[in-house]
Amino acid sequence: MFDRQTFAHYVEQTLCRLHDRVYLQTHPLAGLLLGREEQAPATGLQRVLREAIEQLRPDVATPSSSPAWRRYRHLVLRYVEGATLENTARELLVSVRQAHRDHAEAIGLVTASLWDRYTRRQIARPSDRSSGGADSPLPSPVEAELLKVAAASASIPTDVAEVAAGVLATIRSLAEVQGVTFRVDLPDRLAPVGVAHVALRQMLLNLLTYAIELRGNSDATLRARGDEASVQLEVVVTPRRRWSGPEQSSPDQRTEAEALLAVAQRLAEMQGGTVDVRPSEEGHLWIDLALPALQLTTVLLVDDNPDLARLFRRYLRTGGYRLVQATNAERARRLAQDLVPDVIILDVLMPSADGWEILQQIRTREATRNIPVIVCSVLPERTLARSLGVTDFLPKPVTEQDLLAALERCRATTRRAGHPARP
Numbered sequence: 446m447f448d449r450q451t452f453a454h455y456v457e458q459t460l461c462r463l464h465d466r467v468y469l470q471t472h473p474l475a476g477l478l479l480g481r482e483e484q485a486p487a488t489g490l491q492r493v494l495r496e497a498i499e500q501l502r503p504d505v506a507t508p509s510s511s512p513a514w515r516r517y518r519h520l521v522l523r524y525v526e527g528a529t530l531e532n533t534a535r536e537l538l539v540s541v542r543q544a545h546r547d548h549a550e551a552i553g554l555v556t557a558s559l560w561d562r563y564t565r566r567q568i569a570r571p572s573d574r575s576s577g578g579a580d581s582p583l584p585s586p587v588e589a590e591l592l593k594v595a596a597a598s599a600s601i602p603t604d605v606a607e608v609a610a611g612v613l614a615t616i617r618s619l620a621e622v623q624g625v626t627f628r629v630d631l632p633d634r635l636a637p638v639g640v641a642h643v644a645l646r647q648m649l650l651n652l653l654t655y656a657i658e659l660r661g662n663s664d665a666t667l668r669a670r671g672d673e674a675s676v677q678l679e680v681v682v683t684p685r686r687r688w689s690g691p692e693q694s695s696p697d698q699r700t701e702a703e704a705l706l707a708v709a710q711r712l713a714e715m716q717g718g719t720v721d722v723r724p725s726e727e728g729h730l731w732i733d734l735a736l737p738a739l740q741l742t743t744v745l746l747v748d749d750n751p752d753l754a755r756l757f758r759r760y761l762r763t764g765g766y767r768l769v770q771a772t773n774a775e776r777a778r779r780l781a782q783d784l785v786p787d788v789i790i791l792d793v794l795m796p797s798a799d800g801w802e803i804l805q806q807i808r809t810r811e812a813t814r815n816i817p818v819i820v821c822s823v824l825p826e827r828t829l830a831r832s833l834g835v836t837d838f839l840p841k842p843v844t845e846q847d848l849l850a851a852l853e854r855c856r857a858t859t860r861r862a863g864h865p866a867r868p
Contacts, residue, residue: 452477452563453556456494460524460555463494464853467639467740467765471717477563486717493562497555498525516551519544527850591712594644602637602739602765603645605676609667612649616657623661625682627653630668638676639739639765640716649678651709652720652732656682658702660730676738682730709734741767742856745786747777747803748821749795757790760845766852774798778806781813788855789818790839793826804833817855 455474462468466487469475475486478493498520503513515537522528522536534544613627620627638645656665660682669678710720718736744766746754754770761768769784771777773795781789789807793800800820807813817836820826827838837851 449556449560452560453552456556456559457552459490459494460520460552462853463491463524464527464856465765466491470737471639471715473715476715478559478566493559494555495525497558500558501551501554512547512550515539516547516554519547520551520555523548527854529846529850587708591708591715594641594647594712602741602767603640603642604637605635605645605669605678606631608642608645609649609678612646612653613667615650616653619654620657623657624685625657625661625663625665628664628666630666632669632671635669636671636673636676636738637741638736640718640736644712644716645736648709648712648718648720648734651705651712652680652734655702655706655709656680656730656732658698658705660684660728662686663728671738673740674738676736678734678736680730680732680734682732684728739765741765742788742852743767743769743784743786744852745777745780745784745789746770747789747795747800748792749773750792757843757848760848761852774803777803781807781816782810785812786816788836788852789816790821791818791835793820793822794824801829801833804835808834819851819855 452474455472455477459469459472459474469487469490471486472490475490479486479489498517501513501517501520503511503517507513518537519533522533523530528536530544530548531541534541537544537547539547609629609631613629640648653665653667656663663682663684665680665682667678667680669676671677706720706722713720713734713736716736718734721733721735723731723733742765744757744761746757746768748754748770749772751770751772754768758768769780769786771780777791777798780786791800791804793804800822804818804820807816807818819837819839820830820835821839821841821843822830823841825840827840830838836855839847839851
């Protein structure tokens with residue numbers, strides 16, 4: 446059975462990203478709480494988390510000023526509505542210190558509820574207690590380690606070509622010993638995958654080692670293709686001489702290779718992917734690895750301060766965002782038209798232009814009029830911003846929590862379909 450401390454960490458991770466379906470889609474908590482039959486892990490995990498919060502709702506006879514109501518409202522404001530801790534404290538008429546206590550207690554109650562759900566699933570599947578987790582074929586120590594690997598952020602874009610090059614360098618000596626040569630055929634432009642770097646590397650290491658161990662004296666090709674939804678990697682192994690069958694490998698080699706394959710398959714499953722192996726009687730071997738492509742949210746920052754752009758890039762490094770900066774009005778208008786970003790963050794005080802004019806121009810163009818705009822200003826102009834139809838307002842200086850919360854509100858409430866493909 447999984448350890449509770451890591452489980453509690455997973456719960457808080459996913460609550461903080463409750464509206465980020467890209468992140469939730471491959472988070473290991475989905476594998477712990479949902480069955481394999483779940484077709485949409487992100488939606489299912491969102492549902493389970495919301496249900497756990499709703500379980501804390503007190504009955505109508507409980508006084509509205511009670512700690513029970515305060516803890517419930519705290520979770521709704523923080524995670525469902527995306528409020529900051531300070532704004533939550535203000536809304537609930539408590540100090541920030543008390544809000545921290547309410548937060549810890551509420552998270553503890555949600556974790557207890559979800560842990561109970563998890564343990565009941567384990568009891569309902571007696572075989573799982575010896576195999577490490579729900580529907581897992583692996584021993585529990587291996588399963589636990591894989592869950593930790595899978596928990597690494599999958600919202601940072603992972604470059605498949607870069608990882609493949611590193612893996613091939615790692616296995617070069619083993620391939621030479623076994624007489625296997627590798628050719629790489631990857632397209633110049635391949636979408637990044639929504640899989641943690643370390644998880645992708647481990648999958649490829651295991652799959653290529655599996656191929657090398659079972660198919661010595663062969664030529665192998667690693668190739669890929671992809672679209673906006675997924676990336677498919679294929680390893681094709683062709684023997685150079687007449688195939689003599691499984692006896693070419695020792696029993697120990699075959700056992701180790703099968704274990705490596707099982708780990709790669711489980712890791713791929715945890716990351717929302719699949720592994721398919723197709724051998725032939727002639728000794729050819731095809732290995733297909735399909736992984737979800739990372740859907741990046743493009744943010745256009747209109748601000749002439751390069752330090753702010755560097756700060757925002759650091760804030761957004763793990764959220765599945767791509768930040769593009771425009772330092773003047775002309776570039777802002779051109780990038781808004783060409784990129785059609787998901788969100789525009791707009792400073793209204795720049796030497797070369799008035800941000801309000803840029804906002805009006807964005808709103809008058811067909812391609813850009815529906816883009817959510819967050820006004821970010823040192824001036825207290827929230828009322829004016831709202832009157833001009835902006836989606837949100839961020840006062841400077843901006844904290845990481847405030848920026849992420851504003852972007853999550855945009856993604857949760859104003860997701861738009863049918864964007865043109867981005868370069």
